[in-house]
Amino acid sequence: MQAFHVYSLPPELLDTLTPRTLLNRPLSRAPTPEPVLPPASTSGLRACSICLGITFHGLDEQRTHFRSDWHRYNVKVRLNGGQPVTEAIFGELIDALEDSISGSESSSDEDDDNDSDTVDTLVNKTKRLHARPESPDLISLNAPQTAVTWFHSPPSTQLGVYRALFPLRTEPASYLYELREMQAPHPEGRTWAMFMVAGGHFAGALVQVSQPKDEEEEAHVEGDTGKGRKKKLKKPKPETEVLRHKTFHRYTTRRKQGGSQSTNDNAKGNAKSAGAQLRRYGEQALREDIRNLLHEWAEDIEGCERIWIRASTSNRKIFLNYEDAVIKKGDPRLRTFPFPTRRPTQSELARCLAELTRTKVSHLTEDALRAQDEAHLASLLPKARPPPAPVAPVIPEKPKQPKLSKEEELLREKWSRLLGMIHKGRLEPLKAFWDRENAALGGNIDTPVPEWTGERWATLLQVATLAGHEDVTQWLLEEARADPTIPVPSKSGHVDGDVEDGGDASDSPHKATATGSRTAYNLARTKPLRDVFRRCAAAHPEWWDWLGSARVPSALSKEMEEEQEEKKKVRRKGLKERVREREAKDRERERERPKTPPVTIQTREERKPSSSVANRLGGNSGATDAVMGLTPEMRAKVERERRARAAEARMKLLGAK
Secondary structure, three states: OOOOEOOOOOHHHHOOOEEOOHHHOOOOOOOOOOOOOOOOOOOOOEEOOOOOOOEEOOHHHHHHHHOOHHHHHHHHHHHOOOOOOOHHHHHHHHHHHOOOOOOOOOOOHHHHHHHHHHHHHHHHHHOOOOOOOOOOOHHHHHOOOOOEEEEEEOOOEEEEEEHHHOOOOOOHHHHHHHHHHOOOOOOOOEEEEEEEEEOOEEEEEEEEEEOOHHHHHHHHOOOEOOOOOEOOOOOOOOOOEEEEEEEEEOOOEOOOOOOEHHHHHHHHOOOOOHHHHHHHHHHHHHHHHHHHHHHHOHHHHHOOOEEEEEOOOOHHHHOOOOOOOOOOOOOOOEEOOOOOOOOOOHHHHHHHHHHHHEOEEEOOOHHHHHHHHHHHHHHHOOOOOOOOOOOOOOOOOOOOOOOOOHHHHHHHHHHHHHHHHHHHOOHHHHHHHHHHHOOOOOOOOOOOOOHHHOOOOOOHHHHHHHHOOHHHHHHHHHHOOOOOOOOEEOOOOOEEOOOOOOOOHHHOOOOEEEOOOOOHHHHOOOHHHHHHHHHHHHHOOOOOOOOOOOOOOOOOOHHHHHHHHHHHHHHHHHHHHHHHHHHHHHHHHHHHOOOOOOOOOOOHHHHOOOHHHHHHHOOOOOHHHHOOOOOHHHHHHHHHHHHHHHHHHHHHHHHHO
16 A cells, blocks of 8 residues: 555545554453342451452451552552452462462561552553543553554554654644644645755745645536636645745854864853854844844744754754744744754755645554564563573682693794794894794794794794894895785784685684784885885785785885985985085175184283172173174174273272272
8 A cells, every 4th residue: 555645545545544552453252240239238347448349257357458469459440440350350460460469368567558559560561451442542641652653454464653743742642633634625725834944054944735625625626617618637746745945054063073062152152263253243143133033934834733843952042032033932833853864955944845735554464463463562561571590609719721732832932942043133033943943833934923822923024024133134035035915913813804706704823803903014114114014025926916915015126225315315415515606605704704803811810809780780691692693783883882881880989999
């Protein structure tokens, strides 16, 4: 069955719809017959007015009944507006819940408290299951509240409609009535206002979701024109029509950061960058643009049946809570989109309109619906859980080291010696040891390093590269022909590389996952060590996929090295020439400077009485250092100042004498 327009459902389908609730589930047993109350003329008997008029032959029997779970359950159900049950039905409820209620005949206060808790649990869990069909709140108790409410059409059709289409505070029992009222043609047609704003993007539209009454009648009228010719039918209008729409964008959010500038300012304070100022301006401009558009569409919005707004809490203030707001806070027409939406665009508004106005259709048989109801009811019932058995504390045992044979101990010793030579860079002993013991160590230079050695690296080449020994790395690459394309394992034990050439990652001693692209070349920390790989790639390009799997950026041939060395010599030569020119200019500048007059040097006896005054005025201490770096004019000025101060000091001394 196709998806119908929610405002134009076929009458033959509408007449067969019923609310999709637990009411559709047939009763599991016949209703309990009302018990016959004892005649009023019976003398000497006591009765309970709540538990369906049960009688007692003595006071002790009546007291025992009042303390029972059955009586307390009926009292609580009666207070909640329900109907009491017989003792047999109460026993079936207990069996269905799979939870026995013990101590019914106990008279202690402590037992009464425990039983009361059990009865409360039973009442809360079964009031949905045993609600009477006449209860007006039955649908709200039985049907889980979701964004879509469902209606059932026998034998196997279900229609879903968004609950947001109905008026606010509509009871679930009235959904079907409201759905039928929605099919009545509106005199002026139904219009909606739809607005979205997020991330500086805005999209708004006024749409007509049902045609006016007159146009609908004209579309179905066909008659004669009086001249024997039939009246030409008008082309039917679409069910939904966009009357007005507008989209625009402002820069309000920082790229790849998320969140508006105002939110960031409220959390961290006002930022002072140029981008922050632009974003603040964009937010203000966006707010003014939206409000101006709302005032422009004010008359059309006033006649809308629903107003849909998708906005965050801060952006929602753009539409509401301001002076002369077109949309008032608390307007009963306000709705939010009851499903996730994407970036506000005109096409997204069209998608949301179709989502809201098209009914959801499913085809489930009554048996499938009954199975759904049973599963829902089963989820409401408590599940009996056996009490946890006491577990004795387990003391963790220390892992025992496996006992190694002599051959294994010898093999481990050889691996330790081999790795020690690589770490220390002892090339000659390493060559001799490998020629002698390579068969015992696997016979292949690319044999994976055992995990018990504690090394994180997969091969000897990777160990030597990380250790930084150029001669050992060169020997492994050129003479031993170690494979530089083996991926480097990560810290978690996985291989940090791509599985290429169709190889199976499970064949590797380390479980390989394509999580990175590092090889032995990437472990080289210095340029000379990286050049070892590049020279080998230039000398033996056919050995490995150097530029691909080995991750070597480029080959380095002898011609390239000679060219680089020549360029360095040229640069050094040019640098030396520039230094010589600068020194020659400095010497020429020194010869052109005027000679400064010699400074009078006083003897120790002459300086002694005036040492304090001279030091206070500047004196001759550090005279040479003070004029270093000054121009000849400045030097002469400083010297004249010093001589003047010295003359004043001598005159003061002569005056004192």
